[in-house]
Amino acid sequence: MISSTVENYLKRIYLEQQTDPKALVPMGKLAAVMQVVPGTATAMVKTLADSGLLEYEPRGGIRLTAGGEQLALHVLRRHRIIELFLVNHLGLDWSEVHAEAETLEHAVSDKVLERMDTLLNHPRFDPHGDPIPPAKGRMPTESWIPLPAVPAGQRAQIAQLSDQDPAFLQFIERNALTPGTEIYVASYDPQADAVTLNVPDGSHITLGGAAAEKIMVRLGRVSQCGTRVP
Amino acid sequence: MISSTVENYLKRIYLEQQTDPKALVPMGKLAAVMQVVPGTATAMVKTLADSGLLEYEPRGGIRLTAGGEQLALHVLRRHRIIELFLVNHLGLDWSEVHAEAETLEHAVSDKVLERMDTLLNHPRFDPHGDPIPPAKGRMPTESWIPLPAVPAGQRAQIAQLSDQDPAFLQFIERNALTPGTEIYVASYDPQADAVTLNVPDGSHITLGGAAAEKIMVRLGRVSQCGTRVP
DNA sequence: TCTCCTTTTTTGAGTTATCAAAATAATTGG
């Protein structure tokens, strides 16, 4: 039986890996995201390597094996389906479901998960726009760019929010910037570190660079299938 | 933070206590139901006593304190609401939800639990007929008797099944003996160790004493409010 | 009352996951 601690390590390593797929994940980074001291990460990584879940290059870094990645994706699938279920079926606020799913992802059985998946109609994205790993098959590749990379005068669609902080997500919701929203980038001034957008309801809003960087968009009016927050 | 191990001990102790409320729960019994060696139970009981969750009489037995009982009831409430939610909202079979709830009861937050409770319309009984401890206030007292205690010729209503084994529960369902069912006790022969019942659909069935003992009933046609398996 | 048997407690040890702090390796600027 695989412990929830191990599940968390695998999930985190996978997510770190995605930020730079060719590089090894450094131990310091892993320790930081797992909120443990470096020595703890080293110890855990050794046991994970012994279990064949990752490759460990001492003083170099780590990389998940195919087996490790499969387990990580399974955890991620649980996490994201649970998030969506909590929003769509239990009426929780999307800003709080991340924290709930952190715990539930280790407790929900495959059977219960597949029921949720069916009830949700096999969704492709979670409430924050993150793709839900399919039960079998490869992870879909996403082509997102951060909002500040969109040239002024372009249309785009909000795809994903890469910060799960409830306060940030509530801000996003208050300003109708949830995934799926079509926006128009009115201006981007690198000097002022400011992006101004028009949103469908007619209003416009100006964001600083730090906030804009957390908003991932798809250029043009690509249609995105899958359930998401209205 | 209270560990799920501790939650399980408290829950089990509470349930054992109920079988004979005036007596202390013996250590051997606790070890048996927790499936640990006696020494483990002793060690855990000492820490629980130090935390003020139970009273421990060495070589005598244990009894939950008010605080311990409150925590136990909280766990039991989670367990039973989750069971009902899994049956009514996720369509799981009632014979399998006990096992699922054993894990989920330690992972579901109060917020999620109260959403389930609301969605279920504040049910009073779980799928097996066990009363759901209220969020606040005392546990309702049930007046059940085992099926063999019903005199022949009497009507009764099935109240609860005191065995969570999926095979037994599937048998119960196949024979339409789920909680809420009105039955008529046609005969009871202690010598033959057999009870024969008539069920609403017109058929009748004969049970051995061991199976009949696991079926708790309410005499007469008392109406039981609360959601249950159809 | 005095063994024998059962129950319970104690003792010693193992596992998993963690931290603190010392030791070591790698990198980087002068």
Place this chain on the structure above:
DNA sequence: CCAATTATTTTGATAACTCAAAAAAGGAGA
């Protein structure tokens, strides 16, 4: 190229939970 800094690993401890097996306490029957 070397010293200083930074990253990583090692070492020694701890907490929670567990088991195995020895020791102790309580009966119950002769």
